[in-house]
Amino acid sequence: xxxxxxxxxxxxxxxxxxxxxxHNRLLLSxxxxxxxxxGRATGWxxxxxxxxxxxxxxxxxxxxxAVQPEGRITPDCLGAWSDDxxxxxxxxxxxxxxxxxxxxxxxxxxxxxxxxxxxxxxxKFLPAGDPRRWTCVAPSAVPYADGWxxxxxxxxxxxxxxxxxxxxxxxxxxAAGFDFVEIHGAHGYLLHSFVxxxxxxxxxxxxxxxxxxxxxxxxxAQDLRAALPEDMPxxxxxxxxxxxxxxxxxxxxxxxxxxxxxxxxxxxxxSAGGIAPGTNGSxxxxxxxxxxxxxxxxxxxxxxxxxxVGGTHSPAVAMxxxxxxxxxxxxxxxxxxxxxxxxxQCAEAAGVETPDFIQPHRYAFYxxxxxxxx
Numbered sequence: 001x002x003x004x005x006x007x008x009x010x011x012x013x014x015x016x017x018x019x020x021x022x023h024n025r026l027l028l029s030x031x032x033x034x035x036x037x038x039g040r041a042t043g044w045x046x047x048x049x050x051x052x053x054x055x056x057x058x059x060x061x062x063x064x065x066a067v068q069p070e071g072r073i074t075p076d077c078l079g080a081w082s083d084d085x086x087x088x089x090x091x092x093x094x095x096x097x098x099x100x101x102x103x104x105x106x107x108x109x110x111x112x113x114x115x116x117x118x119x120x121x122x123x124k125f126l127p128a129g130d131p132r133r134w135t136c137v138a139p140s141a142v143p144y145a146d147g148w149x150x151x152x153x154x155x156x157x158x159x160x161x162x163x164x165x166x167x168x169x170x171x172x173x174x175a176a177g178f179d180f181v182e183i184h185g186a187h188g189y190l191l192h193s194f195v196x197x198x199x200x201x202x203x204x205x206x207x208x209x210x211x212x213x214x215x216x217x218x219x220x221a222q223d224l225r226a227a228l229p230e231d232m233p234x235x236x237x238x239x240x241x242x243x244x245x246x247x248x249x250x251x252x253x254x255x256x257x258x259x260x261x262x263x264x265x266x267x268x269x270x271s272a273g274g275i276a277p278g279t280n281g282s283x284x285x286x287x288x289x290x291x292x293x294x295x296x297x298x299x300x301x302x303x304x305x306x307x308x309v310g311g312t313h314s315p316a317v318a319m320x321x322x323x324x325x326x327x328x329x330x331x332x333x334x335x336x337x338x339x340x341x342x343x344x345q346c347a348e349a350a351g352v353e354t355p356d357f358i359q360p361h362r363y364a365f366y367x368x369x370x371x372x373x374x
Contacts, residue, residue, distance in 0.1 A: 009350035011322045015058075015329065017266050017305070019231025020102045020179045022329065024058035025322050026343050029309050029331035030106040030182070030237075032063045032077060034118040039066065039079025041088030050095040052336060056343030056359050060096050061235070061331070064108035064184055065089075067169040068162070071109030071190065074118050075132040080107065080169035089176035097177065099360070104180035104235065105173045107166055111190030112138040112151040112199070113274075125149065139194045140201035145277045159206065159216065162190075166220045167227045174228060181228070182235035183220060183265075187274030191217045192239050195256060196275050198247045214256045218263055225264030235307070236260050237269040240294040243279040250297055257302035269307040269331065270295035289317055296326035307331050315342075315349035
């Protein structure tokens with residue numbers, strides 16, 4: 001990894017990760033759109049991501065994309081389990097590439113939190129009798145919450161098939177033209193549920209000790225590193241803490257991050273929560289930017305590049321995380337939906353000239369005109 005620093009804030013310096021150059025350190029964070037049809041992208045995806053591509057971001061990660069049909073959060077989630085999903089994914093990747101933005105896809109399996117309604121309908125498990133409902137899977141038959149059905153425990157053959165599905169999905173992402181991939185190991189979804197002692201009760205080689213609970217994510221990362229080109233980066237999103245007594249703490253995540261780095265993961269994307277209801281988000285009993293501090297500890301103690309996510313709603317927060325050495329990248333989520341101009345505002349706050357990659361010149365001209373430029 002090469003880090004070139006020129007300019008008043010490192011937020012606006014390039015970061016080279018393997019064969020990908022991020023022109024600045026602001027990345028679009030994955031945000032599910034719940035707009036797919038049988039896992040295929042629709043017009044909403046093209047409109048949404050083309051809009052984001054013109055904002056001046058240094059890179060983008062698109063939403064959680066299921067590696068198996070039963071790995072979707074809802075029936076409306078994006079997928080990469082079938083070749084007929086490649087063309088839609090390719091149109092998304094090209095939308096970013098037209099504006100010089102490296103694009104990645106977050107490969108995911110929702111595990112015991114799958115087969116639900118979208119959040120605006122309550123995010124509840126689909127009711128019995130709903131033809132869209134399916135049986136969820138997990139490391140152990142432990143329900144996500146009271147009133148939820150117990151998931152089916154994955155067999156060793158199921159785990160082997162899951163590993164193969166991640167590899168096949170990553171290869172489809174590559175065929176679609178994406179520049180990097182992220183393994184989703186956070187928010188209570190399948191890989192996080194293997195890592196957390198709260199949801200993993202296995203007594204075989206995938207449960208018990210921390211090393212055994214880390215085994216599946218490390219194996220999947222190792223599989224992807226072997227299957228993808230050497231110059232294609234791999235990110236891993238982790239829930240650094242569970243925020244539940246007896247759950248994961250930062251020491252666990254530092255150990256996982258070090259193991260992931262050892263098999264070729266380049267960046268650990270530091271989130272938190274999700275293993276139990278009421279634990280998502282960075283505002284649960286913490287300062288809103290607490291996850292940025294988690295990224296700092298993972299970066300320092302595991303010796304791996306990190307991406308901070310959560311609570312980035314001001315240029316000061318974004319610049320501070322990079323300039324204070326907490327993270328190498330900052331992922332921006334809801335702020336980008338509410339404030340398309342956020343990257344340009346960060347550039348102005350940093351005292352950086354606004355080049356075309358921060359704002360297209362067809363937009364910049366009118367902003368300059370409004371400020372009285374000739």
